[in-house]
Amino acid sequence: MTRESSTQAPRTADTANPPVAPRSSNGLLFRIVPPGLYAGRSHVLVERSYLVSKRAWMSVLSGFFEPLFFLFSLGFGFGQLVTTVEGPGGPMPYAAFVAPALLAASAMNGAVFEATFNLFFKFKYAKVYDAVLATPMGPVDIALGEVTWCLIRGGLYSGGFIVVMLGFGLISSPWALLALPVCLLVALAFAAAGMAAATFMRSWHDFDLVQLAVMPMFLFSTTFYPLSVYPGWLQTVVQWTPLYHAIELMRALTTGYVGWGALGHVAYFVVMAAIGVVVAARRLGKLLLT
Amino acid sequence: MSDAAANVMVVTSTLVHAKGLTKHFGSFEAVRGIDVEVGKGEAFGFLGPNGAGKSSTMRMVACVSPRTGGELRVLGMDPDVDGPSIRARLGVVPQQDNLDTELTVRQNLQVYGRYFGLSRSAVRERAVELMEFAQLTDRADAEVEPLSGGMKRRLTIARSLVNDPELLLLDEPTTGLDPQARHLLWDRLFRLKQSGVTLIITTHYMDEAEQLCDRLVVMDGGRIAAEGSPSELIRRHSTREVLELRFPPGEQSAAEVRDLAERVEVLPDRVLLYTGDGEAALSAVHARGVRPVSTLVRRSTLEDVFLRLTGRTLVD
Numbered sequence: 322m323t324r325e326s327s328t329q330a331p332r333t334a335d336t337a338n339p340p341v342a343p344r345s346s347n348g349l350l351f352r353i354v355p356p357g358l359y360a361g362r363s364h365v366l367v368e369r370s371y372l373v374s375k376r377a378w379m380s381v382l383s384g385f386f387e388p389l390f391f392l393f394s395l396g397f398g399f400g401q402l403v404t405t406v407e408g409p410g411g412p413m414p415y416a417a418f419v420a421p422a423l424l425a426a427s428a429m430n431g432a433v434f435e436a437t438f439n440l441f442f443k444f445k446y447a448k449v450y451d452a453v454l455a456t457p458m459g460p461v462d463i464a465l466g467e468v469t470w471c472l473i474r475g476g477l478y479s480g481g482f483i484v485v486m487l488g489f490g491l492i493s494s495p496w497a498l499l500a501l502p503v504c505l506l507v508a509l510a511f512a513a514a515g516m517a518a519a520t521f522m523r524s525w526h527d528f529d530l531v532q533l534a535v536m537p538m539f540l541f542s543t544t545f546y547p548l549s550v551y552p553g554w555l556q557t558v559v560q561w562t563p564l565y566h567a568i569e570l571m572r573a574l575t576t577g578y579v580g581w582g583a584l585g586h587v588a589y590f591v592v593m594a595a596i597g598v599v600v601a602a603r604r605l606g607k608l609l610l611t
Numbered sequence: 612m613s614d615a616a617a618n619v620m621v622v623t624s625t626l627v628h629a630k631g632l633t634k635h636f637g638s639f640e641a642v643r644g645i646d647v648e649v650g651k652g653e654a655f656g657f658l659g660p661n662g663a664g665k666s667s668t669m670r671m672v673a674c675v676s677p678r679t680g681g682e683l684r685v686l687g688m689d690p691d692v693d694g695p696s697i698r699a700r701l702g703v704v705p706q707q708d709n710l711d712t713e714l715t716v717r718q719n720l721q722v723y724g725r726y727f728g729l730s731r732s733a734v735r736e737r738a739v740e741l742m743e744f745a746q747l748t749d750r751a752d753a754e755v756e757p758l759s760g761g762m763k764r765r766l767t768i769a770r771s772l773v774n775d776p777e778l779l780l781l782d783e784p785t786t787g788l789d790p791q792a793r794h795l796l797w798d799r800l801f802r803l804k805q806s807g808v809t810l811i812i813t814t815h816y817m818d819e820a821e822q823l824c825d826r827l828v829v830m831d832g833g834r835i836a837a838e839g840s841p842s843e844l845i846r847r848h849s850t851r852e853v854l855e856l857r858f859p860p861g862e863q864s865a866a867e868v869r870d871l872a873e874r875v876e877v878l879p880d881r882v883l884l885y886t887g888d889g890e891a892a893l894s895a896v897h898a899r900g901v902r903p904v905s906t907l908v909r910r911s912t913l914e915d916v917f918l919r920l921t922g923r924t925l926v927d
Binding site for chain 1 (some may be wrong): 699722726727774
């Protein structure tokens with residue numbers, strides 16, 4: 322048995338009244354979200370994710386290589402056969418055509434899978450969120466914290482990929498400086514939508530449905546060839562998919578052919594992100610606080 | 612002035628106040644109108660079989676489950692309105708450990724403290740103190756998953772103390788633990804009680820309730836069946852002693868001894884005689900020529916009360 326003094330329940334003065342007051346920087350959100358759902362402390366969940374990733378850095382690092390493998394295989398391998406393709410400003414090298422699309426697609430893939438798999442696992446099996454909600458934290462803190470972590474991780478991958486593109490001379494415009502923030506917006510929208518979708522999933526089987534939505538989008542949303550290969554009605558269908566808008570944005574930014582239409586693409590993702598966050602937070606609250 | 616001070620005292624000395632509290636899940640009524648008062652410094656128990664509504668009640672008190680109806684005040688506040696402020700001052704030990712398996716023992720405590728808004732340096736110190744309290748210092752940087760059941764439970768309890776709670780909610784704290792681990796946990800909980808923490812415990816172990824609780828309610832089917840201190844409950848709902856007569860199966864002579872005790876219960880292998888004086892009843896049994904295989908005279912326990920109030924039928 323250890324000494325009496327050391328095994329007594331420790332009580333410290335500075336923890337007697339833990340602060341519950343929200344940080345003022347989150348003022349806007351506070352006004353639109355019911356007080357019980359948000360403590361303004363979502364950054365702590367980001368800290369948690371950071372600690373976890375430090376212990377699993379191999380799996381974090383692997384996410385960087387997937388789009389690179391695609392770039393080498395298609396851009397440089399396949400690009401030997403298809404030398405030029407019709408881009409935003411006329412014929413362009415195939416590698417330069419496909420690279421911005423891979424950038425957009427990897428932002429999507431990373432965000433969707435991080436959001437759905439991780440949320441579902443922590444929610445259903447690890448019960449991490451049950452423990453979090455026993456503290457002053459609310460479901461909105463969880464939703465925001467998890468989305469923020471998705472963005473930080475996705476932003477690192479995108480940044481790395483942009484540097485590789487630059488190194489291989491696949492970027493021809495200073496507009497490309499905006500590619501990273503736009504990647505983050507795209508990732509935010511897909512992460513929010515993925516989280517919202519994850520709250521409706523009952524078992525791991527439902528992840529096949531995610532795959533069923535993401536895979537065709539990756540293959541058919543003008544990632545590997547221009548929209549003009551489709552007949553008119555199919556062009557309209559493709560133009561509704563989120564990945565199409567992301568690819569249009571990335572191609573415009575890396576080639577410098579940026580028009581006012583870009584704002585329309587941006588608006589698409591702002592709306593998608595807003596709907597996703599609201600649905601995810603509501604559903605999490607409903608599922609966890611019963 | 613002094614009146615006002617006295618009023619404040621009255622208000623703050625009741626940590627949990629529930630009146631007509633109900634909880635429905637769809638058409639299922641988990642809690643059907645219960646009245647509970649828990650005072651400061653008390654160790655209060657909810658006893659009951661599985662499905663009695665104990666955990667539902669605990670989750671409402673923990674402000675993670677909105678009530679369906681009735682009054683509920685925790686630390687003087689309404690959980691529907693001030694949930695986060697109440698949770699900031701509670702410690703919660705859920706029925707199933709929900710430790711963060713992606714973090715180490717130390718990180719579990721530190722990150723949990725951060726959820727309460729404690730600074731990084733504060734949680735670093737706090738984690739060291741709590742690991743000492745839970746006797747987990749030598750496992751500080753170990754994974755959580757390979758820890759034994761008792762260690763995980765101690766870590767969950769340590770985690771619930773990170774914010775120095777005024778009220779600690781423990782939902783079946785020792786279920787599934789071996790006797791050594793249970794006694795170690797009881798010791799820790801007793802220390803917490805000594806240091807002024809109010810405890811609310813649910814359990815279906817009678818010895819646990821007798822060890823830890825000053826006062827308890829027996830719940831059954833979403834209602835409160837009885838309330839009082841362990842000794843009061845025994846006095847009110849059972850006799851002082853119980854005489855157990857064991858017979859070969861199918862050969863009980865219950866009819867011959869039925870009038871020898873206040874209450875007689877016939878089980879497949881035993882006949883229980885609830886009486887004030889077990890030895891006297893035993894003599895009377897022998898005098899009538901009844902020859903059981905074995906006999907036992909013992910004090911009434913909370914288990915007798917519990918079984919009387921909630922029945923012997925198996926609840927799943």
